[in-house]
Amino acid sequence: MENIIKVEGVTKSYAKHQVHQNLSLDIVRGECFTLLGPSGCGKTVLIRMIAGHEVPDEGKISIDNTVVTDSATGEYIPPERRGLGIVFQDYAVWPHMTVFENIAYPLKMEKRPKAEIEELVMRMIDIVGMKGLDKRLPSELSGGQQQRVALARALVADPSVMLLDEPLSNLDANLREEMRFEIKGLQEKFGITVLYVTHDQEVALALSDRIAIMDNEGAIRQIGTPYEIFEQPADLFVFKFMGIANFLHVTEKAGKFCVGTGNQEVPWEAPTGSAASWVAGFRPSDVTISREANGLKGKIRRANFLGATMDYMVEIDGETLRTELETHHAINSNLMFEEGEECYITFKALHWFDAKQLEEVAE
Amino acid sequence: MAKNTIKKDSGFGVAQLILFISIAILVIFVAWPVLLILFNAFFVEGKFNSLDFYNVLTEPETFQALKNSFVIACMTTVGSVIVGTFFAWLVTRTDLPYKTFMKSLFLVPFMLPSFIGALAWKMLLSPHSGYINKMWMEMFNTTEPLFNIYSYAGIALVEVMYLFPFVFIQVCGALERMDPTLEESARISGAGLLTITRKITIPLVMPSIMSGALLIMLYSMAHFGTVAVLGIEQGIYNIPTLIYEKIHQSAGSFASIRTGTVLATVLIASAALIIWTQQKILSKGHYQIIGGKSFRPMELKLRGLRYPLLFFCLAYIGFTIVLPTVVIFLVGGVQTYGLSILDPNNLSLDNYKYILFEYDVTRDAIFNSVTLGLAAAFITMFAGVMISYVIVKMKVKGKGILEFLGMLPFSVPGSVIALGVILAWSGAYGINIYNTVWIILVSYIARYMAFSLKANSAALEQVHDSLMEASRSCGASMWQSLKDIVIPLVKPGMISAFFLIFLPALRELTVSIMLYAPTTRTIGVAIYTLNEDGETVMSTALAGIALILIVLGQMLINHLTKKASE
Numbered sequence: 001m002e003n004i005i006k007v008e009g010v011t012k013s014y015a016k017h018q019v020h021q022n023l024s025l026d027i028v029r030g031e032c033f034t035l036l037g038p039s040g041c042g043k044t045v046l047i048r049m050i051a052g053h054e055v056p057d058e059g060k061i062s063i064d065n066t067v068v069t070d071s072a073t074g075e076y077i078p079p080e081r082r083g084l085g086i087v088f089q090d091y092a093v094w095p096h097m098t099v100f101e102n103i104a105y106p107l108k109m110e111k112r113p114k115a116e117i118e119e120l121v122m123r124m125i126d127i128v129g130m131k132g133l134d135k136r137l138p139s140e141l142s143g144g145q146q147q148r149v150a151l152a153r154a155l156v157a158d159p160s161v162m163l164l165d166e167p168l169s170n171l172d173a174n175l176r177e178e179m180r181f182e183i184k185g186l187q188e189k190f191g192i193t194v195l196y197v198t199h200d201q202e203v204a205l206a207l208s209d210r211i212a213i214m215d216n217e218g219a220i221r222q223i224g225t226p227y228e229i230f231e232q233p234a235d236l237f238v239f240k241f242m243g244i245a246n247f248l249h250v251t252e253k254a255g256k257f258c259v260g261t262g263n264q265e266v267p268w269e270a271p272t273g274s275a276a277s278w279v280a281g282f283r284p285s286d287v288t289i290s291r292e293a294n295g296l297k298g299k300i301r302r303a304n305f306l307g308a309t310m311d312y313m314v315e316i317d318g319e320t321l322r323t324e325l326e327t328h329h330a331i332n333s334n335l336m337f338e339e340g341e342e343c344y345i346t347f348k349a350l351h352w353f354d355a356k357q358l359e360e361v362a363e
Numbered sequence: 364m365a366k367n368t369i370k371k372d373s374g375f376g377v378a379q380l381i382l383f384i385s386i387a388i389l390v391i392f393v394a395w396p397v398l399l400i401l402f403n404a405f406f407v408e409g410k411f412n413s414l415d416f417y418n419v420l421t422e423p424e425t426f427q428a429l430k431n432s433f434v435i436a437c438m439t440t441v442g443s444v445i446v447g448t449f450f451a452w453l454v455t456r457t458d459l460p461y462k463t464f465m466k467s468l469f470l471v472p473f474m475l476p477s478f479i480g481a482l483a484w485k486m487l488l489s490p491h492s493g494y495i496n497k498m499w500m501e502m503f504n505t506t507e508p509l510f511n512i513y514s515y516a517g518i519a520l521v522e523v524m525y526l527f528p529f530v531f532i533q534v535c536g537a538l539e540r541m542d543p544t545l546e547e548s549a550r551i552s553g554a555g556l557l558t559i560t561r562k563i564t565i566p567l568v569m570p571s572i573m574s575g576a577l578l579i580m581l582y583s584m585a586h587f588g589t590v591a592v593l594g595i596e597q598g599i600y601n602i603p604t605l606i607y608e609k610i611h612q613s614a615g616s617f618a619s620i621r622t623g624t625v626l627a628t629v630l631i632a633s634a635a636l637i638i639w640t641q642q643k644i645l646s647k648g649h650y651q652i653i654g655g656k657s658f659r660p661m662e663l664k665l666r667g668l669r670y671p672l673l674f675f676c677l678a679y680i681g682f683t684i685v686l687p688t689v690v691i692f693l694v695g696g697v698q699t700y701g702l703s704i705l706d707p708n709n710l711s712l713d714n715y716k717y718i719l720f721e722y723d724v725t726r727d728a729i730f731n732s733v734t735l736g737l738a739a740a741f742i743t744m745f746a747g748v749m750i751s752y753v754i755v756k757m758k759v760k761g762k763g764i765l766e767f768l769g770m771l772p773f774s775v776p777g778s779v780i781a782l783g784v785i786l787a788w789s790g791a792y793g794i795n796i797y798n799t800v801w802i803i804l805v806s807y808i809a810r811y812m813a814f815s816l817k818a819n820s821a822a823l824e825q826v827h828d829s830l831m832e833a834s835r836s837c838g839a840s841m842w843q844s845l846k847d848i849v850i851p852l853v854k855p856g857m858i859s860a861f862f863l864i865f866l867p868a869l870r871e872l873t874v875s876i877m878l879y880a881p882t883t884r885t886i887g888v889a890i891y892t893l894n895e896d897g898e899t900v901m902s903t904a905l906a907g908i909a910l911i912l913i914v915l916g917q918m919l920i921n922h923l924t925k926k927a928s929e
Contacts, residue, residue: 053832079835086836092829096851105847109838153837 004029004161004193005050010059012045019045020218023059027161032187032194034204037214038241043197045218047163050195051086052079064160080109085154085162085192089169091146093138093153099125100134102149106157124152127186144175148182155186161193168203180206201242205230213238231349236357239281246287246321247358248280259296262317267295271352279355286349287323289314289335295346300337312337314345321345377841378759385750386761389768392809396783397631397775403786404624419625425605429629431515432601435590436583438519439526443579446523447530448572450679453672455538457663460673468680469531474917475684476870477525478588478887479906482894483687484521485592486694486903488512494690494704513597521589524683526582530575537571538564556663570644577641585630585776587873591891602626603778607877610785620786627779634774688910695904714904725905727882728889735800735885736868739807740861746808747815747860748853754816755823756831756849772813777873780809784878798880806874811864818863822856823849855924862920869916870909886912 005027012020019042027033035043048054050061052068060070063084068077085106093102103124107117125134128148138146147167154162164183168176184207187194198204204211205226212223215237222234233239248266250257256265257278271278288295289312298316305311309324323345330336337343407415419425453459454466487495488510496508511517545567549559587603594600600608606626609619665672693704695714703709718725753762754769775783784806789797796802826849834844872887879888886909893902 051832051836053835078840079832080838080840082836083838084836086833088829088833090827090829092827092833094830094834094848094852105834105839106837109843150833153833157838 002029003027004064005195006060006062007046007050008060008062010046010049010056010061012042012049012054012056018218020056023218023220025212025220025223027193027195028210029193030191031209032184032196032207034196034198034208034211035214036198036201036204036211036241038216039199041214041216042218043199043214044165047165047195047197051084051163052077052082083157083159085157085159087147087150087154087162087164087167089166091138091143091150091167091170093141093146093149095138097137098134099130099136099138099141099149102138103152103156106153110157120156124156127189128152128182143171144179147171147179151183151186155190155192158190159192161195162187164194164196166198169198169200176203183207213241233351236279236281236353237361239351239353240361243283244322246282246284246323247353248316248319248321249355250278250280252278258317260317260319264296264317266350267346268350273352273354275354275356277355279353279358281351281353282321282347282349284311284322284324286347287321288346288348289323289325289337290344290346291334291342293344295344298343298345300339300341300343303337303339310336312343314343316345378757381749382753382757382759382761382765385753386765386768388746388750389765389771389812392805393771393775393780393812394768396780396787396809397771399786400624400627400631400779400783403620404628407621415621416625416628419622420629422622424600425622425626428600428602428605428626431590431594431599432584432603435515435519435522435601436580438515439522439583440576440580442519442523443527443530444572444576447527447575448534448568450527450676451531451534451538453676455535457665457672458669459665459676460669465673465676466535468676470528471680471684472525473528474913475525475688476588476872476887476909476913477522477586478592478872478891479691479870479909480525480687481521481589481592482890482903482906483690484512484517486690486899487687488517513593513599515599518589518593518599521593522583522586526579529578529582530572533571533575533578534568537568541567573644574641577637577644581634581637581776584633585778585873587778587876588887588891591876592894602630603776603873606778606782610782610877623782624786627782630776630779631774634776634779638770638774691903691910692907694900695907697900700900714900715908718901718904719908722901724884724893725889725901725908728884728886728905729908731800731803731883732869732871732886735803735807736865738804739811739868740865742804743808743811743815743864744819744857744860747812747819748857751816751819751823752849755820756826756828769816772809772816775809777810777871778877780806781874781877784809797878798883800883803875803878803883803885806878807864807868807871810871810874811868814863814867815860818856818860819853822853822859825856826852858923859920862916862923866913866916866920869912 003026005025007023007025010020010023011018023046025046035046037043045054049056049069050063055069055076056071058071060072061068063082066077067073067075068082069075094105097105100121104117104121107120112120122134125131128151130145130148130152133141133145138149141149147170150167154164167183168179171179180203183194183196186192196204196207208226210223211226211229213221213229215221222229222238224232224234229238230242233242239245248259250259250266251261252258253263255270257270257280258265266280268280296316298314300312301315301320302313303310305327306324308327310327310330311322311324314321314323325335405411405413405416420429450469454462454469459465485493487493488508490496490508490511490513493508493512496510499509500506512521541564546559546563549563554562584601585603586601587607590599590601591604591607594604595608606623609622613619690704693710694700696710696712697704698709698711698713719729720726750765750769753759754766784802785797788794788802788805796805830848830852831844834848835841839847870887871885872891875885875888876891879885884892886905890902890906890909893899893905
């Protein structure tokens with residue numbers, strides 16, 4: 001596998017606020033790579049440094065085996081010479097140009113012959129589903145259509161890499177889902193490398209070949225396939241960031257790990273490692289609830305009917321957890337609990353984390 | 364497929380160059396003249412001497428001018444706040460008939476140059492020959508005039524007539540944008556309308572009232588025209604008229620320059636204080652309660668007072684706008700001054716023909732004003748775009764200096780600029796353009812830079828950074844992006860800057876009066892000097908022509924801005 005973008009030891013800070021410290025990252029040719037992290041973690045700064053709109057304080061970035069910025073040698077190639085396609089969060093479609101002129105602009109800058117520009121642009125307009133709208137101004141387009149123009153403009157000059165900075169966050173939920181599949185389709189069609197930045201886990205899981213999880217300090221916690229990130233989280237931050245999470249505090253009693261301060265042992269393999277204390281992490285969907293005396297005994301604290309699913313809050317020896325199950329399944333299996341009823345809990349999946357991490361993440 | 368690849372060899376950093384040019388423009392045109400004034404005010408024979416500064420300041424003549432400036436400014440401010448707030452409330456918060464139309468009527472005084480207004484009021488209310496006073500004296504067979512316009516009250520009243528829109532606009536804006544739920548919740552809590560007005564509405568619009576009031580204060584303190592036309596006869600001088608008198612009569616002697624610089628220093632200090640206070644008031648937290656959204660505010664039912672109040676508004680407009688304008692055009696057309704202006708046999712268009720095509724003083728003045736206005740507008744528009752671009756968009760070291768310099772044009776009054784320009788460009792530093800049109804051009808650029816910076820930075824702030832970044836990433840260089848993306852998008856701002864400069868320059872008086880030579884009179888100067896020389900009819904006829912030019916220009920702006928916003 002060949003790396004198309006190499007980020008090596010990049011550090012960047014604004015005034016006193018440090019965004020990135022010694023960050024390194026490789027992106028493989030042809031893959032769809034997503035930078036996923038909470039808002040304000042510095043994902044956008046990284047993408048801007050790759051594009052050339054920001055200069056790192058320290059470190060080196062190469063694209064296609066060419067160094068585009070290097071603090072050691074002072075090398076800096078301006079954005080217009082990096083041969084990238086970019087789609088911005090606010091579309092950045094030029095309001096004074098028609099759809100055609102917007103998409104034709106990168107080709108015009110390359111001084112391609114007029115007939116070729118005409119042909120390429122019309123084909124691109126067709127591909128992004130904007131046929132017949134080429135003479136419109138952006139003000140006459142919907143948000144989704146403007147985003148299509150931005151996509152077409154980024155792709156038309158056949159860049160080696162396309163950078164997308166939260167391109168869907170200004171669209172409504174339905175359109176977001178539709179555009180998500182369209183971007184994936186375009187990426188496969190053009191065989192282009194995509195670097196995608198988002199804070200939306202769902203988009204990242206649906207779109208990516210690989211995901212990098214970035215924390216609030218701009219450090220990368222884990223890089224892996226969507227499956228690895230979801231099923232084998234490297235740490236508690238990654239686990240918590242990827243969806244609703246339950247954490248049960250445990251106390252160790254003679255080699256046994258018991259929930260809360262009680263005497264019920266967690267029905268899962270004991271953790272290995274040297275943490276002073278542990279928490280058990282799992283998602284609501286990892287929990288099996290039943291009336292038969294199997295697993296941890298608890299009490300229903302709250303029962304919520306949410307239509308398609310039932311949502312229960314269960315208390316076990318002073319600890320609480322949330323679980324959900326399909327309403328139909330609950331009715332058929334006699335699992336419609338009332339508040340105050342007793343129940344039993346087992347797990348389909350469970351991860352052990354150092355309890356210290358939970359405090360850090362909560363901060 | 365040929366992949367789009369990286370192209371090596373890079374451009375050079377032009378950012379520093381642009382920053383340097385921008386700083387140079389502001390230093391040469393604005394900062395340096397101001398510094399020369401401060402230097403001349405505080406240094407005597409090369410030595411710092413604050414005692415002498417104090418001595419000049421306390422000379423009876425100087426001190427009286429300071430007091431006059433302050434007193435007139437205070438009277439004008441109080442009057443304008445009362446008039447402006449009242450009318451703003453009427454057109455936003457009541458069910459006054461034809462509200463939108465009335466609102467635009469109240470903005471008309473902005474167009475009328477106040478010294479032309481003063482000229483008209485002089486003809487109407489001068490103690491012995493004013494038309495109204497004469498009529499009064501004949502009707503009641505008395506020798507006491509109804510009102511003497513040559514007085515503090517007269518000067519302040521005329522200034523209020525033409526300055527109150529500053530408060531009016533600000534308060535209208537605040538009242539329109541104020542969230543009505545704030546008032547409604549007070550009402551639900553059982554507060555009466557008076558209590559709501561006193562406890563909720565007034566505190567919320569107070570920052571806008573204050574900010575408009577301070578603008579008027581600044582304008583009035585440094586205002587030349589009205590005081591020059593109405594005050595000099597009675598020996599009422601304010602700071603700018605005294606500076607003019609000193610420079611004009613003693614032909615640049617050392618003592619008069621010193622008095623001028625000391626007075627100008629006081630103006631600079633007051634302006635700085637006023638601008639600073641205004642910024643403080645506007646940045647206060649509670650101002651945010653007024654959001655950017657438009658709401659439907661609660662309206663007070665005027666009931667039986669609706670039409671009387673409408674009549675009152677119309678009478679006010681008629682008295683302050685229509686009457687003076689009519690007088691200007693009638694007097695401009697009389698054959699024999701002194702005979703009735705209402706006698707059709709005494710009226711013709713001959714005077715207008717004469718001053719437009721035959722009389723060289725006025726013909727030259729119109730030519731000078733139009734060319735100076737066009738040149739100043741062009742140069743200042745382009746300089747303003749560049750400087751605003753650096754301030755709003757660029758990330759370069761040393762931008763802080765430019766931001767500071769960019770504030771300067773806003774706080775330097777016209778008469779200060781004129782004096783500074785005389786000090787800087789009269790040969791003491793190698794270049795002597797005194798007595799030429801160039802010195803007037805230089806001073807116009809300094810005077811109107813603030814307008815250009817304001818209009819252009821507002822337009823540039825609308826152009827999101829990502830638009831430029833997108834074009835850079837599409838392969839356009841910085842210059843190419845400026846040409847293809849930024850300039851087309853800023854064009855409406857540039858056009859409005861152009862007219863914001865051209866129109867006021869057309870009727871400029873404060874600066875030109877200190878810098879004109881016999882062949883370089885502008886329209887304002889010609890009106891003023893002809894009037895001084897007793898050529899009242901010619902002066903008013905020229906004023907009439909100026910009004911027509913201004914109205915035509917304003918209509919053109921309205922047309923263009925409407926087109927741009929479509």
